[in-house]
Amino acid sequence: MKAHTLADIEDFLRQKRIALAGVSRGDQHFSRTMLRELVQRGYEVIPVNPAAEEIEGIACRPSVAAIHPPADAALIMTPPAQSAGVVKDCVAGGVSRIWLHAATKPGSVTEEAVAAGRDAGATVIAGECPFMFLEHTGWVHRAHRFLRGLTGALPK
Numbered sequence: 250m251k252a253h254t255l256a257d258i259e260d261f262l263r264q265k266r267i268a269l270a271g272v273s274r275g276d277q278h279f280s281r282t283m284l285r286e287l288v289q290r291g292y293e294v295i296p297v298n299p300a301a302e303e304i305e306g307i308a309c310r311p312s313v314a315a316i317h318p319p320a321d322a323a324l325i326m327t328p329p330a331q332s333a334g335v336v337k338d339c340v341a342g343g344v345s346r347i348w349l350h351a352a353t354k355p356g357s358v359t360e361e362a363v364a365a366g367r368d369a370g371a372t373v374i375a376g377e378c379p380f381m382f383l384e385h386t387g388w389v390h391r392a393h394r395f396l397r398g399l400t401g402a403l404p405k
Contacts, residue, residue: 253374255404258382261346261374264321268313268344270297270335271327271357272304279352280326281305283379290383295320297335314342322346324379325357332362340369351376377404 267287272280284305287294296304299311310316313323313335323339325332325347332349339347347366349357358375366373380390381397397403 253372253377253404257372257374258377258404260372261322261348262379262382264346265291266293266295266321268295268297268310268316268320268323268339268342270313270323270325270339271331272296272298272309274298274301274304283324283326283350286380286383297323312342313339313344316342319343322348324348324350325362326350327357329355329357329359329362332357332359333365336362336365336371336373337369340366340371345371347371348374348379349376350378352378352380 269280269284272284275281284294284296288305294307295316296307296309297313298304298309301309303309313320319342323344323346325335327335336347349362351358356376363373363375378390380386381394394403
């Protein structure tokens, strides 16, 4: 897998309308923490969950392709077995910036999902957690980024 770059991450985080695919109906799930944080930071987040009508008071969409107008980017937090299908849905919905979340491996990252996005011309961030790259993030995320930097594992 070709690596993504820090410029790819910065470009993704400059987008203001983000689909969050795989957001859980369970309010303690990490995807809900991500949703709340992005909303608090001023992002327009569109939750994608075919089994929910709304999450955190925000109307859900059953798929990324069902979002109109299209999202500027999509953060995928699904189980790995679903990721490739969601990436294809992103491409069908006109989303060309795709982040496959992974705080720990594999997260949502699969070779098939990465290839599906990149073969369609999308920029794919394969792994990483957005919390590590947000300004003024919590100390745990700053420490995680620092440690990854020490080991040379951060994108350049």
